[in-house]
Amino acid sequence: xxxxxxxxxxxxxxxxxxxxxxxxxxxxxxxxxxxxxxxxxxxxxxxxxxxxxxxxxxxxxxxxxxxxxxxxxxxxxxxxxxxxxxxxxxxxxxxxxxxxxxxxxxxxxxxxxxxxxxxxxxxxxxxxxxxxxxxxxxxxxxxxxxxxxxxxxxxxxxxxxxxxxxxxxxxxxxxxxxxxxxxxxxxxxxxxxxxxxxxxxxxxxxxxxxxxxxxxxxxxxx
Numbered sequence: 001x002x003x004x005x006x007x008x009x010x011x012x013x014x015x016x017x018x019x020x021x022x023x024x025x026x027x028x029x030x031x032x033x034x035x036x037x038x039x040x041x042x043x044x045x046x047x048x049x050x051x052x053x054x055x056x057x058x059x060x061x062x063x064x065x066x067x068x069x070x071x072x073x074x075x076x077x078x079x080x081x082x083x084x085x086x087x088x089x090x091x092x093x094x095x096x097x098x099x100x101x102x103x104x105x106x107x108x109x110x111x112x113x114x115x116x117x118x119x120x121x122x123x124x125x126x127x128x129x130x131x132x133x134x135x136x137x138x139x140x141x142x143x144x145x146x147x148x149x150x151x152x153x154x155x156x157x158x159x160x161x162x163x164x165x166x167x168x169x170x171x172x173x174x175x176x177x178x179x180x181x182x183x184x185x186x187x188x189x190x191x192x193x194x195x196x197x198x199x200x201x202x203x204x205x206x207x208x209x210x211x212x213x214x215x216x217x218x219x220x221x222x
Contacts, residue, residue, distance in 0.1 A: 005030040008044065008057040010219070012212035013205045014107060015068045016056040018100070018159060020204065022072060024197035025158045026079035032203065041219045072096070076155035083149055091149050095139070095156040099163045102132050106166050110208035111217075125171040133178050136160060140180040146187055153191065161188045169207055 005023060009016035011034040023030050035041050035055065044050050049057055051066045058065045061078075065071045076082035076092070083089045105127070109120040139148060148156040164185050167174050175182045188194060197204055 005058055005060040007032045008035060009055050010035055010212065010216055012208050017205055018162060019056060019058060019071055021158050021162050022075045022155060025193050026081060027193045035219055036215055038219050081155045083154060088149050092154055092156045095148055096159050098132065099159045102128060103163050103166060110213055121170045125167060125174060128167045129174060133181055137178045137180050140184060157188050161185060
């Protein structure tokens with residue numbers, strides 16, 4: 001029996017959360033080791049595990065993988081969530097790259113001072129409503145299928161749902177003007193592996209709090 005994938009990261013979302021989501025969507029169990037001290041982080045670097053001195057780090061199939069995008073692409077291909085051909089794959093890449101831009105804005109906002117964070121969050125919600133969600137509403141309308149690419153569940157669907165839920169944490173009714181996205185959210189949330197991941201007690205991480213921010217700042221020294 002193959003070993004479970006092992007993930008090294010902080011005990012929080014950050015750049016690892018999309019990796020957790022994709023593994024969970026594929027129905028793959030994984031182990032986690034949380035980095036909580038500078039010493040732990042330095043040991044991983046000293047041992048040569050961090051190619052560019054950065055996490056996330058994922059051990060899978062006898063490899064130690066770094067760089068979020070590379071890890072996600074490998075997992076999507078390995079677990080058949082990357083389209084049926086090159087044309088579908090490039091579409092999945094376009095959609096996930098755009099979604100990642102939005103998600104990165106949300107992740108970085110956690111490190112802003114409290115007053116500035118509220119302003120940043122409000123700006124992110126406006127940008128999601130004006131720039132990102134209209135794009136995906138149109139994609140769903142033009143495509144006419146249950147999924148973003150082809151007629152099969154893919155990495156793009158997983159990542160869009162993750163992003164929607166992140167923005168809803170900032171503004172619950174954010175999808176009120178996007179009926180197709182609302183239906184998409186319900187549909188994808190009810191896929192068995194996703195539904196399981198959304199239940200309490202799963203390895204899905206909560207929004208970043210002050211403890212998470214403190215640990216990241218301490219370990220990375222910024």
